[in-house]
Amino acid sequence: MSDVAQALTKVLGRGSAHEGAHHWRAQRLTAIALLLLGTWFVIALARLPDYGYTAVHAWASGLWNATLLALFTAAACWHSLLGVQVVIEDYVRGWLRPAALVVSAFIHVLLGVGGVLAVVRLALGS
Amino acid sequence: MSTRPLSPHLGIYRFAYTMAMSILHRATGLVLSMGLLLLIAFLAALAGGRDSYARFTAFGGSWAARGLFALLIAAFLYHLANGVRHLLWDAGIGLERPAARRSWKIVVAVVLAGSVLLCWLLLRGGHA
Numbered sequence: 039m040s041d042v043a044q045a046l047t048k049v050l051g052r053g054s055a056h057e058g059a060h061h062w063r064a065q066r067l068t069a070i071a072l073l074l075l076g077t078w079f080v081i082a083l084a085r086l087p088d089y090g091y092t093a094v095h096a097w098a099s100g101l102w103n104a105t106l107l108a109l110f111t112a113a114a115c116w117h118s119l120l121g122v123q124v125v126i127e128d129y130v131r132g133w134l135r136p137a138a139l140v141v142s143a144f145i146h147v148l149l150g151v152g153g154v155l156a157v158v159r160l161a162l163g164s
Numbered sequence: 165m166s167t168r169p170l171s172p173h174l175g176i177y178r179f180a181y182t183m184a185m186s187i188l189h190r191a192t193g194l195v196l197s198m199g200l201l202l203l204i205a206f207l208a209a210l211a212g213g214r215d216s217y218a219r220f221t222a223f224g225g226s227w228a229a230r231g232l233f234a235l236l237i238a239a240f241l242y243h244l245a246n247g248v249r250h251l252l253w254d255a256g257i258g259l260e261r262p263a264a265r266r267s268w269k270i271v272v273a274v275v276l277a278g279s280v281l282l283c284w285l286l287l288r289g290g291h292a
Contacts, residue, residue, distance in 0.1 A: 066251065066254060069247055069250075069251060070251065072244075073244065073247065073248065073251075076240065076244060077244075080240070080282060080286075083286055084282070084285040084286055088289060089221060089224075089289055090221075091210075091214050091217045091218065091221075094210060094217070095210060095217075098207075098210055107207070111203065111204070111207065114196075114200055114203065115200060118193075118196070118197040118200055121190075121193045121194075121197065122193075122194070122197055125190055125193075125194065149200055149201070149204045152204055152208060153203065153204040153207050153208075156204070156207035156208045156210070156211040157207055157211070159211040160207070160210060160211045
């Protein structure tokens with residue numbers, strides 16, 4: 039088999055790409071991160087005096103809160119990307135599978151970059 | 165390629181509560197993935213200024229949105245609590261049947277009690 043064909047079978051998920059452990063580890067690592075960040079996020083929301091613009095903006099634009107918000111957003115998008123990938127690999131068959139994987143990856147990266155940039159904009163005080 | 169048996173083998177096992185737990189973990193994970201859209205919309209609206217945030221909260225204050233938030237809260241708690249179970253299993257802890265049964269009951273308790281508490285805390289619109 040040529041190198042290109044071999045690379046293609048790896049892309050199509052028809053053989054070991056030697057990245058299984060990486061996926062597994064990243065899923066667990068982001069899970070632990072989200073356990074902490076998700077708990078922080080929910081408690082922080084519950085502690086806000088109200089959900090008006092002034093209170094929420096003041097909370098989200100603080101450096102410490104913005105840092106955790108950006109990390110929460112990034113970790114959530116990464117963890118979601120990995121989880122949705124597994125679901126697609128298990129239940130989607132045929133040509134729809136690679137198509138769904140690409141669409142899912144694009145959407146997740148779009149959401150992750152968009153979310154983090156929104157937090158950066160908040161922190162820099164637009 | 166398609167003729168060999170492929171995991172997950174959904175049709176060959178007798179149904180057990182562990183299967184419901186596992187499927188629910190995936191289902192709540194997908195619900196939370198949809199919830200990501202809401203999180204990013206919230207951050208983008210907040211970063212966009214007072215007007216865009218007002219448009220977001222106009223949607224967020226509706227009863228349909230509150231129902232959606234309640235669903236997300238329950239899904240979040242289930243995925244979080246059951247996720248801890250998975251992490252402990254990965255570490256080799258609690259795999260025996262009695263321990264797994266006990267932790268299953270803890271997950272249900274966390275979801276029920278936590279959902280009530282968080283819905284009350286988050287859906288009343290702040291503690292002021």
